[in-house]
Amino acid sequence: xxxxxxxxxxxxxxxxxxxxxxxxxxxxxxxxxxxxxxxxxxxxxxxxxxxxxxxxxxxxxxxxxxxxxxxxxxxxxxxxxxxxxxxxxxxxxxxxxxxxxxxxxxxxxxxxxxxxxxxxxxxxxxxxxxxxxxxxxxxxxxxxxxxxxxxxxxxxxxxxxxxxxxxxxxxxxxxxxxxxxxxxxxxxxxxxxxxxxxxxxxxxxxxxxxxxxxxxxxxxxx
Amino acid sequence: xxxxxxxxxxxxxxxxxxxxxxxxxxxxxxxxxxxxxxxxxxxxxxxxxxxxxxxxxxxxxxxxxxxxxxxxxxxxxxxxxxxxxxxxxxxxxxxxxxxxxxxxxxxxxxxxxxxxxxxxxxxxxxxxxxxxxxxxxxxxxxxxxxxxxxxxxxxxxxxxxxxxxxxxxxxxxxxxxxxxxxxxxxxxxxxxxxxxxxxxxxxxxxxxxxxxxxxxxxxxxxxxxxxxxxxxxxxxxxxxxxxxxxxxxxxxxxxxxxxxxxxxxxxxxxxxxxxxxxxxxxxxxxxxxxxxxxxxxxxxxxxxxxxxxxxxxxxxxxxxxxxxxxxxxxxxxxxxxxxxxxxxxxxxxxxxxxxxxxxxxxxxxxxxxxxxxxxxxxxxxxxxxxxxxxxxxxxxxxxxxxxxxxxxxxxxxxxxxxxxxxxxxxxxxxxxxxxxxxxxxxxxxxxxxxxxxxxxxxxxxxxxxxxxxxxxxxxxxxxxxxxxxxxxxxxxxxxxxxxxxxxxxxxxxxxxxxxxxxxxxxxxxxxxxxxxxxxxxxxxxxxxxxxxxxxxxxxxxxxxxxxxxxxxxxxxxxxxxxxxxxxxxxxxxx
Numbered sequence: 001x002x003x004x005x006x007x008x009x010x011x012x013x014x015x016x017x018x019x020x021x022x023x024x025x026x027x028x029x030x031x032x033x034x035x036x037x038x039x040x041x042x043x044x045x046x047x048x049x050x051x052x053x054x055x056x057x058x059x060x061x062x063x064x065x066x067x068x069x070x071x072x073x074x075x076x077x078x079x080x081x082x083x084x085x086x087x088x089x090x091x092x093x094x095x096x097x098x099x100x101x102x103x104x105x106x107x108x109x110x111x112x113x114x115x116x117x118x119x120x121x122x123x124x125x126x127x128x129x130x131x132x133x134x135x136x137x138x139x140x141x142x143x144x145x146x147x148x149x150x151x152x153x154x155x156x157x158x159x160x161x162x163x164x165x166x167x168x169x170x171x172x173x174x175x176x177x178x179x180x181x182x183x184x185x186x187x188x189x190x191x192x193x194x195x196x197x198x199x200x201x202x203x204x205x206x207x208x209x210x211x212x213x214x215x216x217x218x219x220x221x222x
Numbered sequence: 223x224x225x226x227x228x229x230x231x232x233x234x235x236x237x238x239x240x241x242x243x244x245x246x247x248x249x250x251x252x253x254x255x256x257x258x259x260x261x262x263x264x265x266x267x268x269x270x271x272x273x274x275x276x277x278x279x280x281x282x283x284x285x286x287x288x289x290x291x292x293x294x295x296x297x298x299x300x301x302x303x304x305x306x307x308x309x310x311x312x313x314x315x316x317x318x319x320x321x322x323x324x325x326x327x328x329x330x331x332x333x334x335x336x337x338x339x340x341x342x343x344x345x346x347x348x349x350x351x352x353x354x355x356x357x358x359x360x361x362x363x364x365x366x367x368x369x370x371x372x373x374x375x376x377x378x379x380x381x382x383x384x385x386x387x388x389x390x391x392x393x394x395x396x397x398x399x400x401x402x403x404x405x406x407x408x409x410x411x412x413x414x415x416x417x418x419x420x421x422x423x424x425x426x427x428x429x430x431x432x433x434x435x436x437x438x439x440x441x442x443x444x445x446x447x448x449x450x451x452x453x454x455x456x457x458x459x460x461x462x463x464x465x466x467x468x469x470x471x472x473x474x475x476x477x478x479x480x481x482x483x484x485x486x487x488x489x490x491x492x493x494x495x496x497x498x499x500x501x502x503x504x505x506x507x508x509x510x511x512x513x514x515x516x517x518x519x520x521x522x523x524x525x526x527x528x529x530x531x532x533x534x535x536x537x538x539x540x541x542x543x544x545x546x547x548x549x550x551x552x553x554x555x556x557x558x559x560x561x562x563x564x565x566x567x568x569x570x571x572x573x574x575x576x577x578x579x580x581x582x583x584x585x586x587x588x589x590x591x592x593x594x595x596x597x598x599x600x601x602x603x604x605x606x607x608x609x610x611x612x613x614x615x616x617x618x619x620x621x622x623x624x625x626x627x628x629x630x631x632x633x634x635x636x637x638x639x640x641x642x643x644x645x646x647x648x649x650x651x652x653x654x655x656x657x658x659x660x661x662x663x664x665x666x667x668x669x670x671x672x673x674x675x676x677x678x679x680x681x682x683x684x685x686x687x688x689x690x691x692x693x694x695x696x697x698x699x700x701x702x703x704x705x706x707x708x709x710x711x712x713x714x715x716x717x718x719x720x721x722x723x724x725x726x727x728x729x730x731x732x733x734x735x736x737x738x739x740x741x742x743x744x745x746x747x748x749x750x751x752x753x754x755x756x757x758x759x760x761x762x763x764x765x766x767x768x769x770x771x772x773x774x775x776x777x778x779x780x781x782x783x784x785x786x787x788x789x790x791x792x793x794x795x796x797x798x799x800x801x802x803x804x805x806x807x808x809x810x811x812x
Binding site: 095098103106180215216 | 656658659662665669691692693694695696697698700701702704
């Protein structure tokens with residue numbers, strides 16, 4: 001049987017959130033007027049996003065990614081490189097690379113599973129030495145190379161991450177009892193629960209409380 | 223250094239039970255020793271109740287008449303001028319040139335110091351390490367040595383936190399060296415190199431900095447005879463490859479006892495590693511012995527015998543018990559974490575490792591050794607709030623086990639206190655409490671592995687490597703404040719000799735039956751019930767002994783009918799090289 005370590009990304013390996021990447025994209029439109037227009041539009045939508053986050057992480061992702069509507073796939077890739085190099089990599093937690101390295105040393109496959117755009121997850125994975133096939137994020141729907149603002153199902157959040165892990169386990173012959181998962185948020189409780197070795201990384205208060213009651217290890221990556 | 227001569231307490235045969243009543247509590251002291259001689263008291267009908275540790279609480283218990291109660295020796299007087307004694311030791315070393323003669327400008331010096339597991343509890347400032355480091359660093363500066371790094375020799379223990387290090391080395395050294403030139407050892411570091419193997423194929427590894435340096439100075443605090451000597455460097459600065467040569471169930475089972483290095487196969491193994499260390503690098507060893515003055519101030523009454531308690535002491539004790547009883551468990555742990563011991567230095571030596579250690583052991587035994595004649599059928603021991611592995615933390619069930627079967631059982635020279643197959647009664651709530659920050663792998667070890675097997679060899683063979691490779695535990699050890707992933711295994715192996723020796727272990731006051739079941743112990747509601755249970759399997763009129771510790775003592779148990787196990791009685795050391803250096807590869811046992 002094979003083994004893997006599943007990592008959430010935002011908040012777990014990096015200090016960034018989905019909003020950080022989104023903010024960078026919005027501020028770097030083809031011209032400043034477009035940027036100003038899009039940012040204003042998102043500010044108007046922000047109460048909606050706030051409610052969505054409280055209700056359901058999947059719904060939040062769905063609403064958030066609507067902001068990408070109208071952006072070309074090429075641009076998402078080009079700006080994506082900047083997002084990773086200027087926003088995500090500088091905000092990697094100090095111990096993040098070490099954690100992935102330890103995973104590799106123990107003959108386990110590191111797998112990134114994030115609610116971020118798959119474009120960004122794959123680019124970050126490349127910087128961390130994780131294979132493209134082992135990087136999973138949310139996929140935007142494109143029509144003639146232009147994002148429609150919709151996310152292709154399944155929306156990778158909450159239970160969908162756990163479902164993906166189970167599917168990967170079947171396809172790749174992972175022994176889930178011997179697999180590891182790392183996350184910072186209670187939204188990922190299903191993902192943490194599906195493996196034999198879950199760990200809360202820099203957990204938010206609710207996950208910290210859950211980790212304490214479930215006796216999951218708590219890692220402070222600093 | 224002059225050797226302080228102390229009276230040697232000893233026991234006589236068990237006296238007959240008292241037949242007369244007296245108004246005031248009476249004690250009979252063997253050899254008519256003065257009031258507090260670290261000797262032995264046999265309880266009588268009017269004897270006062272005994273203060274028994276009960277984790278981070280206490281119990282007041284009446285013992286059966288004629289129970290033998292063994293007390294530690296009183297604290298020896300501290301050196302009147304410790305700093306002068308340190309300077310004297312550095313300038314008049316054992317089998318070595320004086321420290322100043324080893325120094326030259328531009329040299330690379332590494333200083334290693336014992337970690338927070340010594341002494342227990344943490345001592346009142348200034349810590350002995352601060353005193354020694356202050357003098358040594360000044361001497362290094364005087365000789366133009368500037369390339370200096372200080373490593374806290376943690377081995378697989380948790381990293382010390384910055385405020386703990388500050389307390390240990392003092393503000394000035396901390397501000398100057400932390401964190402770049404004063405840091406915790408990392409047994410998982412890639413900058414750890416193998417320097418060779420012993421004649422018994424035990425790997426020896428050290429930090430590259432130490433190997434490439436010109437001089438290693440080790441600063442030790444010796445609390446018990448198990449500490450110090452070759453163990454300081456060969457274990458404290460080692461990695462997994464070196465540690466598993468002796469921290470395995472095969473070697474640990476052959477220690478008779480840990481407190482008697484001449485009869486400990488672990489020390490044999492460590493000595494072989496230490497010999498190689500000393501052949502490879504220049505080590506200047508500084509060892510100190512401290513007295514057993516564990517409690518000062520408001521808690522100083524805990525250093526007394528109950529016979530010597532005055533009304534104020536009883537009032538303080540009962541007030542403390544009342545207060546502790548009203549506190550939640552975490553608050554009690556926090557209160558005990560604040561205790562600082564007023565230990566004093568009773569000796570300091572420097573020079574060649576083994577020559578220094580010989581002197582240290584001599585002084586340590588003067589402080590701790592208590593002569594006892596005859597073994598016990600039933601021993602009673604209170605489990606205190608602290609062990610070397612839970613400073614500022616919780617004494618979890620695995621640590622209760624190591625304290626009972628590893629440490630308390632092994633506090634002997636000669637033969638064990640408890641007869642082979644006898645019963646040990648420990649006083650502890652034995653609750654399912656763990657510190658997830660310091661002991662994450664203990665939780666999995668206790669709840670996942672121990673219900674499957676308690677056999678050390680099976681645990682070693684089937685599961686140790688899995689925990690050693692666990693990336694979560696590695697990360698928490700390397701960057702957090704967690705003990706290494708395999709540490710609970712070592713704790714279980716430490717209990718191996720005690721486990722093999724004891725017939726039964728009964729937990730008086732156990733609050734969790736499941737914890738007792740997992741550990742293989744029997745729960746009892748209180749001490750009286752535990753004693754009655756123990757009598758079921760003991761001979762008629764069993765010899766019952768209570769060990770009134772801590773403060774720490776070492777029992778020199780003599781029993782003409784029992785021959786102490788000698789080194790020749792041991793099996794061959796466990797050879798990892800023959801198994802390709804992989805513990806899982808060891809076959810044929812377990």
